[in-house]
Amino acid sequence: EPEVTQTPSHQVTQMGQEVILRCVPISNHLYFYWYRQILGQKVEFLVSFYNNEISEKSEIFDDQFSVERPDGSNFTLKIRSTKLEDSAMYFCASSFLLAGGPGGELFFGEGSRLTVL
Amino acid sequence: DAKTTQPNSMESNEEEPVHLPCNHSTISGTDYIHWYRQLPSQGPEYVIHGLTSNVNNRMASLAIAEDRKSSTLILHRATLRDAAVYYCILRDGGAQKLVFGQGTRLTINP
Numbered sequence A: 001e002p003e004v005t006q007t008p009s010h011q012v013t014q015m016g017q018e019v020i021l022r023c024v025p026i027s028n029h030l031y032f033y034w035y036r037q038i039l040g041q042k043v044e045f046l047v048s049f050y051n052n053e054i055s056e057k058s059e060i061f062d063d064q065f066s067v068e069r070p071d072g073s074n075f076t077l078k079i080r081s082t083k084l085e086d087s088a089m090y091f092c093a094s095s096f097l098l099a100g101g102p103g104g105e106l107f108f109g110e111g112s113r114l115t116v117l
Numbered sequence B: 001d002a003k004t005t006q007p008n009s010m011e012s013n014e015e016e017p018v019h020l021p022c023n024h025s026t027i028s029g030t031d032y033i034h035w036y037r038q039l040p041s042q043g044p045e046y047v048i049h050g051l052t053s054n055v056n057n058r059m060a061s062l063a064i065a066e067d068r069k070s071s072t073l074i075l076h077r078a079t080l081r082d083a084a085v086y087y088c089i090l091r092d093g094g095a096q097k098l099v100f101g102q103g104t105r106l107t108i109n110p
Helices: none
Strands: A005-007 A010-013 A019-024 A031-037 A044-050 A053-057 A065-068 A075-079 A088-095 A112-116 B009-013 B018-023 B033-038 B045-050 B061-064 B070-075 B084-090 B104-109
Touching: A005 A088, A010 A019, A019 A031, A019 A088, A019 A112, A044 A065, A044 A075, A075 A088, B009 B018, B018 B033, B018 B084, B018 B104, B033 B061, B045 B061, B045 B070, B070 B084
Parallel strands: A010 A112, B009 B104
Antiparallel strands: A005 A019, A019 A075, A031 A044, A031 A088, A044 A053, A065 A075, A088 A112, B018 B070, B033 B045, B033 B084, B061 B070, B084 B104
């Protein structure tokens, strides 16, 4: 069964460093998303991406964050200058059609755990 | 975002049916009702979705009230592997996202 894969599974970084989290969505999917989950809290939406541009973003997704689909298969989340509060599990997801409608089931990866020291 | 209300937690026994309720009294006519679950230490997983009619798939059944203001996710025969947080989610018409609430933490007793 096709799946969303994420790397790295765990990254430890120093505050102020840049981090790139990588995702390979399911190959025929058209919509891509990043979510995060701080330990013990709910899953929070960060950004959705379609047709090579951001289609929606949350208040969390400020100028420190960026997303890119550099080569037609990878989907990356970059955090320019990490803060302690960026420590969380980051989930990538993809869907064939727009989330929430028919054919819009989200498929999530296993997550990348980011620890900022 | 359209709002849903779910109990914080529920408990059931292995091999028994589980009915997980969700209230969504402000649902609009075009909102699909989605259920996802998150097993411990994993990403969320799609379970089922529906619009008006009851739906069945290999994982669960979704019973939707006639007025669509509530729905129930039914696990017909719970196993220990079904212990997870279950999320009932509506997407607002033009939104490009699904928003997860707190969900219901389901505990299955052996």
